[in-house]
């Protein structure tokens with residue numbers, strides 16, 4: 001069986017690496033190829049993950065780069081279609097909710113090639129988010145919907161998807177965490193940052209921050225609300241803020257570097273690699289983010305997480321995990337941060353099938369599909 005695994009943007013790499021390795025154990029059954037669209041292309045947004053997650057060079061690199069949603073999606077479709085016509089896989093597996101996900105899924109179904117969507121069924125019910133449109137569109141056209149949690153199954157069934165297309169396989173991103181945990185534990189990123197920025201940060205004594213959602217960082221007002229909150233929190237706690245390319249561009253565009261530079265307790269650094277970032281997550285006092293994946297990883301690590309969004313497509317991180325949503329208001333962010341600084345923070349448990357064995361379950365499923373052909 002010929003299978004293409006699609007990666008494009010940073011959150012895809014840690015989802016496909018364990019699946020790629022698991023398929024490779026059965027080379028007699030599966031001819032698996034890795035396709036990188038090139039949606040993310042920087043060393044620190046892409047290459048470092050290939051290196052650290054032991055992924056080989058992609059079999060096809062489409063090199064599409066950045067662009068508006070329409071231009072980027074169209075370019076991926078144009079380039080990937082050529083690969084599909086030439087290589088003719090039996091299945092294409094796409095992950096998550098980025099533009100590369102929906103573009104490659106669309107290409108494949110139109111050529112009557114089967115599509116499996118990994119991380120299917122998640123819904124924020126907020127159609128102003130580009131990712132929500134990507135999720136809805138990809139799920140609507142996929143043949144096999146692999147869900148990370150049972151809320152995903154419910155959402156899909158409510159949309160009328162036949163039950164036999166939906167399989168609850170668990171959270172594949174946790175496979176990467178489980179496989180790489182020892183290396184993450186050994187990282188010396190905290191002492192490296194202390195040396196570089198002349199600080200004395202200790203474990204459990206800092207807040208780790210990531211921000212890149214257009215709704216938070218694409219307007220000056222949004223960024224100001226957030227930076228004002230950081231200024232207050234930084235009076236009592238160190239902040240570590242690895243910055244996403246979209247966010248740094250906007251900080252420069254709105255002339256907000258001055259405000260960043262005057263915060264003595266803030267470490268403002270480039271995007272950080274996988275092991276180091278995991279180390280920073282597991283040892284943080286709490287995490288402040290607008291990422292999807294980090295809501296899940298913090299739940300797995302049992303570290304309190306404040307998510308700067310009005311909604312989440314990952315409600316299980318709230319009902320079972322350590323996550324809380326926070327409104328985009330300076331006083332709200334500061335209030336929630338101090339509840340954690342002065343208390344213990346939210347406790348949670350690890351959701352069902354977030355156990356490091358999702359890749360194995362998926363490959364077993366494909367062995368059955370292959371057997372039934």
Ligand code: UD1
Nearest residue numbers: 009010011039040041042045066067098099130131245246
């Ligand atoms: C994309 C995903 C988002 C995901 C995020 C993780 C979509 C719609 N969005 O958002 O769901 O959470 O990745 O990072 O697919 N840039 C660089 N170097 C890079 C990549 C991007 O400098 O390697 C800059 C470019 O100026 C680009 C901007 O970042 O225009 C945004 O990149 P893009 O891929 O369009 O979206 P993200 O905001 O990264």
